[in-house]
Amino acid sequence: xxxxxxxxxxxxxxxxxxxxxxxxxxxxxxxxxxxxxxxxxxxxxxxxxxxxxxxxxxxxxxxxxxxxxxxxxxxxxxxxxxxxxxxxxxxxxxxxxxxxxxxxxxxxxxxxxxxxxxxxxxxxxxxxxxxxxxxxxxxxxxxxxxxxxxxxxxxxxxxxxxxxxxxxxxxxxxxxxxxxxxxxxxxxxxxxxxxxxxxxxxxxxxxxxxxxxxxxxxxxxxxxxxxxxxxxxxxxxxxxxxxxxxxxxxxxxxxxxxxxxxxxxxxxxxxxxxxxxxxxxxxxxxxxxxxxxxxxxxxxxxxxxxxxxxxxxxxxxxxxxxxxxxxxxxxxxxxxxxxxxxxxxxxxxxxxxxx
Ligand code: PHE
Numbered sequence: 001x002x003x004x005x006x007x008x009x010x011x012x013x014x015x016x017x018x019x020x021x022x023x024x025x026x027x028x029x030x031x032x033x034x035x036x037x038x039x040x041x042x043x044x045x046x047x048x049x050x051x052x053x054x055x056x057x058x059x060x061x062x063x064x065x066x067x068x069x070x071x072x073x074x075x076x077x078x079x080x081x082x083x084x085x086x087x088x089x090x091x092x093x094x095x096x097x098x099x100x101x102x103x104x105x106x107x108x109x110x111x112x113x114x115x116x117x118x119x120x121x122x123x124x125x126x127x128x129x130x131x132x133x134x135x136x137x138x139x140x141x142x143x144x145x146x147x148x149x150x151x152x153x154x155x156x157x158x159x160x161x162x163x164x165x166x167x168x169x170x171x172x173x174x175x176x177x178x179x180x181x182x183x184x185x186x187x188x189x190x191x192x193x194x195x196x197x198x199x200x201x202x203x204x205x206x207x208x209x210x211x212x213x214x215x216x217x218x219x220x221x222x223x224x225x226x227x228x229x230x231x232x233x234x235x236x237x238x239x240x241x242x243x244x245x246x247x248x249x250x251x252x253x254x255x256x257x258x259x260x261x262x263x264x265x266x267x268x269x270x271x272x273x274x275x276x277x278x279x280x281x282x283x284x285x286x287x288x289x290x291x292x293x294x295x296x297x298x299x300x301x302x303x304x305x306x307x308x309x310x311x312x313x314x315x316x317x318x319x320x321x322x323x324x325x326x327x328x329x330x331x332x333x334x335x336x337x338x339x340x341x342x343x344x345x346x347x348x349x350x351x352x353x354x355x
Contacts, residue, residue, distance in 0.1 A: 115355040119332040137188035145187035149311040150264040181209035185225035193312035199230035222328035229321030238322035265302025299326035
């Protein structure tokens with residue numbers, strides 16, 4: 001007999017032997033061992049293939065093909081057998097009652113938007129329906145946008161180091177002064193007016209930063225700014241829009257405008273919402289929410305100061321406008337009855353799951 005025939009014959013014999021042996025295998029470990037016996041580096045198949053070199057070259061491809069075929073046969077039956085073992089184990093467990101099919105399934109854990117994001121989106125929705133557009137500005141600002149262009153003079157207390165985070169370094173370019181973290185969203189008013197022609201009807205949501213930290217203040221919080229500029233915009237337009245917004249956001253509650261001061265609006269007002277906790281009660285002085293005044297401050301607003309319009313090269317003889325700004329944390333706390341602003345940032349699931 002030729003060497004080639006001999007080797008081909010051995011492949012056939014191996015195949016028969018394998019089928020015989022795998023039918024005897026009882027568990028995973030034996031199966032792995034058997035597979036290694038045939039397909040491992042020192043296994044039967046490797047041994048046969050070592051004889052390849054002595055074969056006449058025209059017979060080599062045939063032996064190669066046969067060896068590959070046998071390798072696949074072994075692979076497949078090992079996989080099938082393993083699957084059979086697993087199925088059997090499962091059936092056995094079921095039969096023993098280890099798996100209780102009457103138990104409820106495990107439900108997937110669903111996340112939800114953070115209460116601040118939910119509040120922000122609700123505010124945005126209301127203004128989008130009123131025809132406002134949404135703009136964003138940078139968190140890192142120049143003095144000009146955060147202060148000067150907003151008519152906040154060089155010695156205004158709001159510029160004090162106590163309130164503003166200044167940033168080391170001069171990456172905005174030498175002449176503009178040290179960069180700072182914006183202390184309000186009002187600089188977005190300037191950016192939008194610089195780059196757009198009136199009429200303007202926009203809101204600008206975003207993070208703001210102040211050197212402040214206690215039960216009602218965090219060094220970072222969020223505001224939504226509003227700005228409307230056009231011909232013949234009046235204070236009554238401001239009142240109408242603000243009242244409409246508050247009505248949609250808080251439901252039917254008392255609203256009042258109280259004279260106030262901001263450098264970038266004139267006249268300016270603070271908007272108060274009737275306190276829901278003590279309204280109608282005789283002893284208002286006991287109310288912790290409004291400290292007995294019956295009113296809660298919710299936003300600042302006013303008619304855009306002519307100096308601000310001049311800074312963006314709008315003509316204050318022809319154009320008027322109003323602006324407002326509110327704190328999102330405060331809106332969310334009042335609406336959802338949250339007592340401490342720091343809860344928003346602690347990522348405590350017991351808090352977050354309530355919303
Ligand atoms: N920027 C003011 C603040 O942060 C709020 C405000 C905005 C007031 C627009 C008037 C007009 O307190």
